[in-house]
Amino acid sequence: MKSKTLALTVIALLGLAVPASAGAKTLIGSGSVAAQPVLQALFAQYTKVTKGKVKFVYTANGGNAGVKDVQNGTSQFAGQARTPLPSDAGTTYVKLYLDGLCIDVNPKNKLSDISIQQTHDIYRGLITNWSGIPGSGLDTTIDPVGRDTNGGTYNFFLQAVLNNEPPASNVNALTADGLVVNAVKQDPNAIGYDGLAWQGKGQKALKVNGVPCQASKISVEPLKYPLSRYIFIVLPTENPNPAVQKFVDWARRDPVAGEVIAKAGGVAAFNKKK
Amino acid sequence: MEESYPEEYGPRWSDRRVERMLGALVCAVVALLLAMIVIVFVKAWPSFAHNGLAWFGAGGNVDDQLNAIFLSGQAGAEYIYTFHAWPLIWSTLLITGGAVTIALFSALFVAVFIVEFAPEWMSNVLQPVVRFLASVPSVIYGLLGVLVLVPFIGNHLVSESQKASVAGVISLSGYSLLAAVTVLTVMIAPLMVSIFSDGLRAVRPGWLEGSLALGVNRWRTTWKIAVRTARPAIVAGTVLAVARAIGEAVMLAMISGSVGFAPNPADGAIFIFEPSRPLAPTIVKNIDQLSSPPANATLFAIAAVLLFSAALLSLTGWAARRAMRKYGATA
Numbered sequence: 001m002k003s004k005t006l007a008l009t010v011i012a013l014l015g016l017a018v019p020a021s022a023g024a025k026t027l028i029g030s031g032s033v034a035a036q037p038v039l040q041a042l043f044a045q046y047t048k049v050t051k052g053k054v055k056f057v058y059t060a061n062g063g064n065a066g067v068k069d070v071q072n073g074t075s076q077f078a079g080q081a082r083t084p085l086p087s088d089a090g091t092t093y094v095k096l097y098l099d100g101l102c103i104d105v106n107p108k109n110k111l112s113d114i115s116i117q118q119t120h121d122i123y124r125g126l127i128t129n130w131s132g133i134p135g136s137g138l139d140t141t142i143d144p145v146g147r148d149t150n151g152g153t154y155n156f157f158l159q160a161v162l163n164n165e166p167p168a169s170n171v172n173a174l175t176a177d178g179l180v181v182n183a184v185k186q187d188p189n190a191i192g193y194d195g196l197a198w199q200g201k202g203q204k205a206l207k208v209n210g211v212p213c214q215a216s217k218i219s220v221e222p223l224k225y226p227l228s229r230y231i232f233i234v235l236p237t238e239n240p241n242p243a244v245q246k247f248v249d250w251a252r253r254d255p256v257a258g259e260v261i262a263k264a265g266g267v268a269a270f271n272k273k274k
Numbered sequence: 275m276e277e278s279y280p281e282e283y284g285p286r287w288s289d290r291r292v293e294r295m296l297g298a299l300v301c302a303v304v305a306l307l308l309a310m311i312v313i314v315f316v317k318a319w320p321s322f323a324h325n326g327l328a329w330f331g332a333g334g335n336v337d338d339q340l341n342a343i344f345l346s347g348q349a350g351a352e353y354i355y356t357f358h359a360w361p362l363i364w365s366t367l368l369i370t371g372g373a374v375t376i377a378l379f380s381a382l383f384v385a386v387f388i389v390e391f392a393p394e395w396m397s398n399v400l401q402p403v404v405r406f407l408a409s410v411p412s413v414i415y416g417l418l419g420v421l422v423l424v425p426f427i428g429n430h431l432v433s434e435s436q437k438a439s440v441a442g443v444i445s446l447s448g449y450s451l452l453a454a455v456t457v458l459t460v461m462i463a464p465l466m467v468s469i470f471s472d473g474l475r476a477v478r479p480g481w482l483e484g485s486l487a488l489g490v491n492r493w494r495t496t497w498k499i500a501v502r503t504a505r506p507a508i509v510a511g512t513v514l515a516v517a518r519a520i521g522e523a524v525m526l527a528m529i530s531g532s533v534g535f536a537p538n539p540a541d542g543a544i545f546i547f548e549p550s551r552p553l554a555p556t557i558v559k560n561i562d563q564l565s566s567p568p569a570n571a572t573l574f575a576i577a578a579v580l581l582f583s584a585a586l587l588s589l590t591g592w593a594a595r596r597a598m599r600k601y602g603a604t605a
Contacts, residue, residue: 145447148560
């Protein structure tokens, strides 16, 4: 009797698991935290467009980890915020949209413009006091915050600002972009960097080399804003999933997808205008 | 005899069958555990082999070493393994030690209050609350730390001159020993309270009544008889709490700071505001580097040290409880 009940329970539990995969197609992705707000918005819109036939599971474990997932087959696609490296063998990078890396300070800071060189000096520990940055109206010690090595944002910053030199030991490396926003919001002496999608949440984006960090300035080629970059969808070069490709085509071309990207804080680079 | 077995008792599983099945399960669990330990140590071996005992020592900047180890694996040239983990070990000792010491005393007094002194309605309320607190996921404490405690310390407790005195070396922005120890204490104290009060409640009432009947007051009875008898439970609770504190990764990664810096008590008052990074959060923060073989070995070596200290802890706890058995301890 009891063993029969047990067997029935097991079968019932298995039965519960099946319909979820049979009714709708679930696409599995992972990767960039910086791209997450835009990607999630695109996923939601695409699920609506396909009337619930395609669903997404996206784990924001960092762009580099996402590419590894694609390489070993655990993910069907990855979000990535940096350009391809030699270690990404076996994957294809598809440009999805444009993103700007903004340099942010607390709203109490009077600074409005910063150069790449000044940012470099702050994050290398060469300038440690706000008095070294004219226009800030502060003479306190700078609290620089950044990402840990798991973030695609970190790699982009490392390449674009620090010339691949590691950040100084007084830079606080946080585990997520949201924590960087939070740190800048709460500390009048902080400076941080994060994607365009995170702007306007209690922090002030600075002009970099005189160009404001705004969607309208981060145009398609040539990239005027010094810290602008493409966000990529990474697919396996061999046998990419056709459903994922269909989604990528939609996200790159469809005007509605373009609006979704803009609303979520990215800059649509390829989408047709309505 | 067979016929008289009542049907409503359900099917009869022979004891032997149960014994074998449970035995097999236990063997599987033990085998899994052994396999895990072997894998961790095998993977960690290159790091220990290259550094010897210097692995545990001080020397150089630990973050630069981690970076060099990672890059050497990416480049595919000769692997670098040089790694001196002392700042990370020191940070683990400071944060765990501080939190466990504070939590031990406060939890003991809270447990004594709940079991011996609080009116019944109050202990009825406090107990489920304590049990609930003990089961709150650590990331919630981490969030509270990041949103409330860290900015408070950074903006109100640390002065500008203190920050300027270490400018360029470390940032005193609130991510600190103080924040880590405070939140860790709050995290492990409920666990200790709930185990301590179980121990205190298990003390034979006759012993307490005997003492009270001799005219000894309640505080002295509690301290000399209840707390003494409950010592094995106190050791057990402390060991569990230390194990949880040493292994805590997510919460500490959020608030302890991210630099491999060894806070120095000789720095005076700013010592408690200094950031550091214990062993477990180091694994979390560098998880992305697992693809580089030497970095992989180094991270597994950190894991091996954590595993070894956990094993050592439970051994110490077992030995301490054994030694106390002669005092009539029950647990």
